[in-house]
Amino acid sequence: MQIIERNLIEQKLNLPKIFQALKQGFIDFSAGLVTVPPVGHLGFDNPPGDCHIKYGWIKGDPHFVVKISSGFYENPKQGLPSSTGMMLVFSATTGQPVALLNDGGLLTDVRTALAGVLATETLSRPDSRVAAIVGTGIQARLLAEYLDELSRFDRFVIWGRNEENLNRCVQDLLAKGLNVVAEPDLQQLCAKADSILTVTPSEIPLLKTDWIRPGTHITAIGADAEGKQELDSEIFARAQQIIVDSRAQCCHHGEISHAYKAGLISADRITELGTFLSSDKPFVREPAAITIADLTGVAVQDIVIAKSVYQAITQQAVR
Amino acid sequence: MQIIERNLIEQKLNLPKIFQALKQGFIDFSAGLVTVPPVGHLGFDNPPGDCHIKYGWIKGDPHFVVKISSGFYENPKQGLPSSTGMMLVFSATTGQPVALLNDGGLLTDVRTALAGVLATETLSRPDSRVAAIVGTGIQARLLAEYLDELSRFDRFVIWGRNEENLNRCVQDLLAKGLNVVAEPDLQQLCAKADSILTVTPSEIPLLKTDWIRPGTHITAIGADAEGKQELDSEIFARAQQIIVDSRAQCCHHGEISHAYKAGLISADRITELGTFLSSDKPFVREPAAITIADLTGVAVQDIVIAKSVYQAITQQAVR
Structure with a gap:
């Protein structure tokens, strides 16, 4: 599994390409081609916060994606961002994790x-x-x-x-x-x-x-x-x-x-x-x-952007 | 976020300690002290496989845990284990990820x-x-x-x-x-x-x-x-x-x-x-x-073992 940190993700963001992929992602989603189970949720009271797990798979794709994100609105008092997150890319044919995008919510x-x-x-x-x-x-x-x-x-x-x-x-x-x-x-x-x-x-x-x-x-x-x-x-x-x-x-x-x-x-x-x-x-x-x-x-937006970033970075690494 | 690989996890496994913690975990679970949302699931047909997301929090604990595991039963044909997994430990007060236990399903x-x-x-x-x-x-x-x-x-x-x-x-x-x-x-x-x-x-x-x-x-x-x-x-x-x-x-x-x-x-x-x-x-x-x-x-078993391993390894690292 590749661990990909936020700096590299920022460098390799190809907005026009992600924009096009996102358009296709919405089309696939509305055509019923995306498996998107209900969002997972954990809630916290003291301090108040939420964790959400969004995940899914575009049918036929080589990868599926799990996003874990959270929002704790008192974080800024400690100098931390209120929201954070990461995306994990897995093989849809073996279940093996292939990449952790430690993007901190950027994506x-x-x-x-x-x-x-x-x-x-x-x-x-x-x-x-x-x-x-x-x-x-x-x-x-x-x-x-x-x-x-x-x-x-x-x-x-x-x-x-x-x-x-x-x-x-x-x-x-x-x-x-x-x-x-x-x-x-x-x-x-x-x-x-x-x-x-x-x-x-x-x-x-x-x-x-x-x-x-x-x-x-x-x-x-x-x-x-x-x-x-x-x-x-x-x-x-x-x-x-x-x-x-x-x-x-x-x-x-x-x-x-x-x-x-x-x-x-x-x-x-x-x-x-x-x-x-x-x-x-x-x-x-x-x-x-x-x-x-x-x-x-x-969640199809998360799937699409995680895949795009993963592909951009691994193609780069291969060259 | 610390990335903790399987080798280190194997070295630091303290079975008697985890065994005791697990006992308490079951007690807490049956006493209603553990938030365990429904298990998330993604299914695949070709090749057949499943991904499960188990997660939860023992009320009052400093950390919560998300486990992502999968089983693809044709993997051994490619020399891969049929099941795999990872556990993620997050702060329950800020939502920040603190550790990825890349245990491959060992835990x-x-x-x-x-x-x-x-x-x-x-x-x-x-x-x-x-x-x-x-x-x-x-x-x-x-x-x-x-x-x-x-x-x-x-x-x-x-x-x-x-x-x-x-x-x-x-x-x-x-x-x-x-x-x-x-x-x-x-x-x-x-x-x-x-x-x-x-x-x-x-x-x-x-x-x-x-x-x-x-x-x-x-x-x-x-x-x-x-x-x-x-x-x-x-x-x-x-x-x-x-x-x-x-x-x-x-x-x-x-x-x-x-x-x-x-x-x-x-x-x-x-x-x-x-x-x-x-x-x-x-x-x-x-x-x-x-x-x-x-x-x-x-899921309380996953929470307990992930916490135990994380604590054992980070205490070790501090010394």
């Missing part, structure tokens, strides 16, 4: 942001340039960077509840050469955006339906557990197209779950990203309509 | 055999000396070795379906200085035994009730999945005491599951090993009665 951050870029790029108006990002954490930064690198978006407006965090996020992204400004008013943010990406842990809706301009696309990423919500449920009534990464997960605890459980959206209005991506029918956007993508994170 | 074998010794030593007649072992695989060998080292048993009679495997097993144990003979007739084996330990993958009962001498203890270890069975269900009717490692697991797919599902034994006749070990009332054996222990393997 989860990367695959989450890349899915955000994929959904946003797929659904936004072709003339979109300005992406508004609601949130200032690691996801907000990665989304801006990856949108800049991989999509048609090249201007960014960022909102954060905390002014200091907002300014730091903007400064960091400016230092990376991005065209980015802060916008401390959410309504103003919405007025400037072609697309909006929400990446907060909010438990109350942040975006009101009246603020959303006709033709806007929204990718909601923050709601990854029960009780979280970033969008006013009424926004869904205006949506021409609602996309989810996993129908089961999103209806259970995703951004759409509130509107879905309240009966505001019916099941037939919800399409999985993989189904949408593999559809023969071209998607024709109504000019004034809005579109929404709800991403909760699925 | 699973060890903890399984130690539980067999514990149940057998606990329930056998005090004057027992002769242990009969049904099976010739790795578990048969470890049981003989560990009984010799840790229990009152010092003479061993071994049965195997395949003569060559039987002779090899006996030769190997003789070479280790054990007092051991082969017995190719199962009925004769039972006639010579104070206690019998069954460790085969049999799917049809091997031991008949008429063969079992009064006063015999039986520890059944082979039945660890649905469809497996080593004992004639009628043996249970004669049992004064029936012990299981996990009530839920054993009633579902353990040795007792056949008799239990057929209504031959009622739930009130089944006691968990941990409950039995922590009982205030001394167990008084009726001279002619037989006792039976059914072991299916529980």
